[in-house]
Amino acid sequence: MQGDVVRRGRLTGERAGDMMHFLSSMKADRCIADADILVDIAHVMMLNKQKILGDEHARGLLSALLQIYDEGVPEAAFDDRYEDIHAGIESTLIAAVGEEVGGRLHIGRSRNDEVVTCMRLRLREDILKQLTALVRLREVLLTLAEEHHGTVMPGFTHFQHAQPTTLAHWMLAYEQAFARDFDRLWEAYDRVNRSPLGAAAFASTTYPINRELTAGMLGFSGLVENTMDAVASRDFALEVLADLTIMMATASRLCDDLILWSSGFIGFVTLDDAFCSTSSIMPQKKNPDTAEIMRAKAASLLGSFTAACATTKGLPMSYNRDLQELTPSLWRGVWDAKHSSRLLVDMLATARFHPDRMEAEAGKGNSTATDLADMLVRDYGLPFRTAHTIVGRAVQNGTLDLPTLDEAAKEVTGTDLSSRGLTAEKVRDALDVRQSVALRKARGGPAELSVKVACQERKEHLQKDQDSLDERMAAVSGALSRLIRDARGLVQ
Structure with a gap:
């Protein structure tokens, strides 16, 4: 050999x-x-x-x-x-x-400029694939949002019942977050898609080369101009790993929701069997293993980014062999992110959500107490802090019925609310879960009209992203062809 x-x-x-x-x-x-x-x-x-x-x-x-x-x-x-x-x-x-x-x-040519050119070519391809996966993920989230605009569910803060919302509102929250991940990678692509070829070891070469020519033939949008920086820097790899780490942190949160929701305690969703496993000893078990491993992959991405960043932080200018140890971290991070996001698309698309179970939980934990306080402000002219205190005192005393509210109002203001015209029917209406959601019409809120407007706007945004991605992929494919x-x- x-x-x-x-x-x-x-x-x-x-x-x-x-x-x-x-x-x-x-x-x-x-x-x-x-x-x-x-x-x-x-x-x-x-x-x-x-x-x-x-x-x-x-x-x-x-x-x-x-x-x-x-x-x-x-x-x-x-x-x-x-x-x-x-x-x-x-x-x-x-x-x-x-x-x-x-x-x-x-x-x-040197191996120094050769290897980093190859890295940028491959990473450019991987970014385009990841952007494609994010488009698919956002499509699924928007489709589910349109299907579930009327599915009421509890919203949580501190993992306690907070206020009612809808499953569509939840889906749109994640779609918007993943759209920002798309934007970050889209912007990073411009910095990745620059050619270092012709930098040689770091000081270029005495041959009359044409760096712009090779850049164009390979589909790069320009040069990493300074030849020392061209071979010595790996910030483009760090940027992509950082962006993927942020993306996987979002994916991990979504997976955590699905893991909790699929439990017998909550029962909001049933994941397809293909994404679950069973126990070797307990025959009844159905475990959300894919979501759990995906949640762990977020930690792996963070580890890859940390390892890559630590590799570069103490290196003198310009090329050092230490940089060889960065590339395994880069490719592992890219692989984990790409496969996780693709699996997440399929896991969401095949999941069965349970609207009845969600609505049954939506009003628990006095989740519409804020609506009751807001009604006291709107209809009876109370300061919000006073209304907040009255409702909070009533919750502390055990219930949100009219007698308890009157008792709390006397403690706080010296007079009851019934004498101002508050009735048991008005209290019931204020505490109604669906009315609570319907009243939240502010832009980006969970009311049906707000959700429909958001879905349409997000679909138009997604289509623009898809069209831009198609153009970018065609440009690269055309150059290499x-x-x-x-x-x-x-x-x-």
Whole structure:
């Protein structure tokens, strides 16, 4: 097997197996192997256009690279004897076409700019996939919101009954949060989609390269201009991991709701069996394991971000090998977020919610007490704090019926409320759960009309996001298709 062509000049001696494994980045490099072939093809095309590499050598290299592009990177290129996939591919090429041709691949380039270009290409693709998953997730939430605009349920603060709301209102809250996650990743994409290629080790190269040309061929929107910053910085990876960590924190909260709601104590939802497991000893059990593991994945994302950030915080400018340890954290975080959000879509879409059970709980815990206090303010001219105190005292005394309210009012103001015209019927109406929800018509509130308006506006927002995403994906796909087409044309 071809040895590592990078080591043979300056270094001698065989490495032990443990040393090769310790230094090798091959496990993480599997994520960027396909991107490396695209970068190689663009680099060769640029060298040829700049007349740094003649047609014959360019055709020889491109022919071999296109074969790998079509058939996949050979397993031999991933051997631990190579420090990374870049050395593995170059060594494989030299073995296939000879050093006279294959040995020219690395003209005007370093592994430093090569690896970070591959990382940005792959991460760009992963961001687009994650944005697509977020679009699907938001679609499901909006669909469920439209289905359940009249499903009354208890709202909670401090996990205590607080005020009635609707399941649609709950769905819209999460859709809005995930829309912000979409926005964060959308903005991060612009900073990821910049080409560092041509920075070489850190000081660029003496060859007359054209960095803008390779950037365009690879579908980048511009350059990471300063060549030292281009190879030394990984803030683009940290930003994406931070955004994914925030997204998974939201997903974890949603999962926590579903876990609690699916319990026998609450019974608001039944999760599809596909997302649950049973016990090895207790035959009656149905456990929400997918939601639980997804909740734990939020911690894994935070760990990935923390590890990546800690790797970079003490490094001198510019490139340091420590950065190799950042990439496993990056790909693990990306993988966990992508698969979690896709599963969350299916888990929500197949869940069965129980409106009757939700409505039965909606009025418990004196959840409409605020509505009663508001009625005393509106209809009887009491200061809100006075009305709040009267209702709170009545709750403390055991019930919210008219006699208890009159007694509380006498304690607080010296006069009862019946003498002002308050009746038992007005008290019952004020405490009605559905009336409580119907009166909450402020923008973004749970009233039916407010929810319908919100659903329509959010659907329009989502469609704009989908259209923008389609354009961005088409731009990248078009650029890479043209690159391969032009490379094949030069070979032929």
